[in-house]
């Protein structure tokens with residue numbers, strides 16, 4: 001850890017003001033937009049979004065980022081709460097008392113410091129915080145994955161994460177301990193930078209969630225999922241709110257005619273693939289995950305779990321326009337939801353308060369990806385393979401007759417108290433089969449990964465520490481003659497494995513560490529649909545702070561032993 005923290009005090013007061021703003025307005029989305037922290041580059045205006053100080057949308061961000069010297073510091077506290085985001089009360093967990101938690105803002109090139117305090121003293125849950133899609137360039141230990149990069153942080157404890165924003169765009173943070181992310185521990189990350197199209201106003205992140213009414217916890221649903229398969233959830237939320245049985249209220253925003261708005265969509269569901277649309281409004285899509293793309297237009301967008309899309313919507317329906325439905329529609333090809341027709345928000349024009357009477361665009365129910373439309377703006381070619389790993393995803397029962405997902409014949413089981421990074425700093429070289437380790441010892445080679453399944457269930461596959469190249473993705477059977485697209489294919493951190501199909505990914509071994517790859521369906525993650533790449537083992541210990549790792553693990557082990565806490569799932 002060799003990060004310059006000297007600017008910290010100078011920016012502390014600015015940052016806490018920013019933090020207070022984002023929290024105070026968490027349920028007032030329509031008025032929060034002018035309060036989003038101003039982009040640091042004056043060259044970046046509504047009509048020059050491609051510019052960014054001495055940099056621009058043409059800068060290859062994979063090798064270059066502004067050196068701002070700025071550190072953005074945040075303090076987050078996790079607590080057990082009772083909430084009723086759709087009018088139905090249930091227990092949950094929150095970040096600083098809100099679901100979604102406060103948004104973390106930074107500018108491209110800033111250093112971000114996040115202090116996380118675990119005050120989950122009722123549930124006695126450990127925790128960890130993962131910054132989804134963040135490169136963590138040479139900072140694997142800041143990746144926040146229980147059992148891989150750290151021990152869980154025990155209740156009463158805290159942990160500080162430090163990383164540099166070498167990418168820009170929209171993403172989110174979430175707990176990577178058991179099913180806690182879907183109990184409410186998540187929030188947005190906005191990294192200001194250039195964009196591939198102009199827009200007037202930035203509305204920030206818009207979370208799409210599924211939501212259940214189980215009186216207590218998502219852990220109870222998991223017990224049912226393990227025995228009976230995925231449960232049907234009762235409802236869904238748009239940016240943390242919806243209606244149900246006359247209760248709750250809808251997300252709503254007021255548009256000014258002829259103004260264009262950027263919305264940063266995030267699918268934070270446990271088990272729902274959404275199609276998103278705003279009736280009568282075409283969207284211009286400018287980024288997929290943290291990768292800027294050549295803009296394209298669509299009326300309906302597919303968004304899988306863990307994925308993000310940045311879209312621009314222009315209020316082009318005339319000065320007499322009134323109100324329109326915004327819809328997040330669960331795709332029944334993936335999972336069921338009891339309220340799938342009514343996960344809606346409202347776009348008003350001006351001061352209208354009328355209930356929309358608009359109709360949805362036509363769509364075909366499916367859990368497709370947007371792949372054919374995704375052309376990365378910074379064009380790159382995948383190198384030829386040096387390692388090719390084929391993994392077949394199957395589901396079966398373990399010795400206790402509970403569902404487990406397998407990649408080849410391994411369902412991941414890793415130990416909270418013995419994370420991979422700790423083993424590496426202790427010079428461990430032997431992993432258990434159940435640790436699902438794939439070794440990539442050499443620098444700057446191309447790893448190809450084929451994941452296939454004969455089962456009809458699609459899975460959103462997420463890789464940590466890299467943007468991967470999507471070389472192939474289709475239904476049917478993969479073979480050595482399957483054509484691979486090496487020429488500027490879609491690049492991102494989460495892509496769909498089609499049901500009864502295959503997904504071929506490629507990434508460069510340019511980032512030493514232990515990196516998780518897993519299905520982002522919460523039940524499947526807990527049921528072992530995961531593996532870890534140990535990339536450049538020989539270089540990992542030298543870039544890891546063993547003192548910090550050991551402190552955290554000692555606290556966790558003491559806590560786990562004294563409270564007889566048992567691990568029931570994969571450990572991630």
Ligand SMILES: *[C@@H]1O[C@H](CO)[C@@H](O)[C@H](O)[C@H]1NC(C)=O
Pocket residue numbers: 016019020023074075076077096102
């Ligand atoms: C979160 O709450 C803590 C107090 O627990 C406070 O110090 C901090 O400023 C809050 N952070 C944000 C981003 O709201």
Ligand SMILES: *[C@@H]1O[C@H](CO)[C@@H](O)[C@H](O)[C@H]1NC(C)=O
Pocket residue numbers: 022025026027029030032033099100101102103203204205206207239253263264
């Ligand atoms: C969603 O809520 C967050 C606060 O939780 C807010 O910052 C953001 O602007 C809202 N998004 C939209 C699109 O209104």
Ligand SMILES: *[C@@H]1O[C@H](CO)[C@@H](O)[C@H](O)[C@H]1NC(C)=O
Pocket residue numbers: 061062063064065137138166
């Ligand atoms: C990632 O870190 C390595 C080692 O410090 C450095 O050489 C490289 O330039 C960094 N990449 C980016 C995009 O900052």
Ligand SMILES: *[C@@H]1O[C@H](CO)[C@@H](O)[C@H](O)[C@H]1NC(C)=O
Pocket residue numbers: 122123124125126178217219220565
């Ligand atoms: C987290 O807390 C809930 C109670 O709220 C409990 O049911 C669950 O077992 C805990 N999970 C873990 C993994 O400790």
Ligand SMILES: *[C@@H]1O[C@H](CO)[C@@H](O)[C@H](O)[C@H]1NC(C)=O
Pocket residue numbers: 153154156157158159551552555
């Ligand atoms: C470990 O526990 C000690 C004593 O409770 C506490 O002061 C310290 O902050 C904890 N450290 C971590 C990393 O949680």
Ligand SMILES: *[C@@H]1O[C@H](CO)[C@@H](O)[C@H](O)[C@H]1NC(C)=O
Pocket residue numbers: 027028029030248249250251252346
């Ligand atoms: C619109 O959002 C506000 C909170 O920002 C809420 O009070 C109001 O009830 C919402 N409108 C509808 C129709 O749900």
Ligand SMILES: *[C@@H]1O[C@H](CO)[C@@H](O)[C@H](O)[C@H]1NC(C)=O
Pocket residue numbers: 279280317321322358
């Ligand atoms: C929305 O589009 C439909 C189909 O083009 C059209 O019939 C309808 O009048 C439009 N609604 C509004 C409120 O503009």
Ligand SMILES: *[C@@H]1O[C@H](CO)[C@@H](O)[C@H](O)[C@H]1NC(C)=O
Pocket residue numbers: 389390391392408
């Ligand atoms: C998974 O199993 C297949 C079929 O037996 C085999 O070809 C492949 O090499 C295995 N994958 C790995 C990473 O060992």
Ligand SMILES: *[C@@H]1O[C@H](CO)[C@@H](O)[C@H](O)[C@H]1NC(C)=O
Pocket residue numbers: 425426427
């Ligand atoms: C691991 O090996 C390195 C190099 O051989 C050595 O410097 C270090 O002390 C060893 N660490 C442990 C915990 O054994």
Ligand SMILES: *[C@@H]1O[C@H](CO)[C@@H](O)[C@H](O)[C@H]1NC(C)=O
Pocket residue numbers: 371372373374375376485486487488489490
């Ligand atoms: C490869 O992917 C890019 C980006 O989606 C696309 O533009 C191109 O047509 C694809 N090439 C082939 C041969 O499929």
Ligand SMILES: *[C@@H]1O[C@H](CO)[C@@H](O)[C@H](O)[C@H]1NC(C)=O
Pocket residue numbers: 001002545546547548551
């Ligand atoms: C390593 O972590 C410890 C404990 O958190 C901290 O005191 C120390 O400054 C860190 N070392 C470096 C080089 O960052």
Ligand SMILES: [Cu+2]
Pocket residue numbers: 458459460519520521524525529
């Ligand atoms: Cu899955």
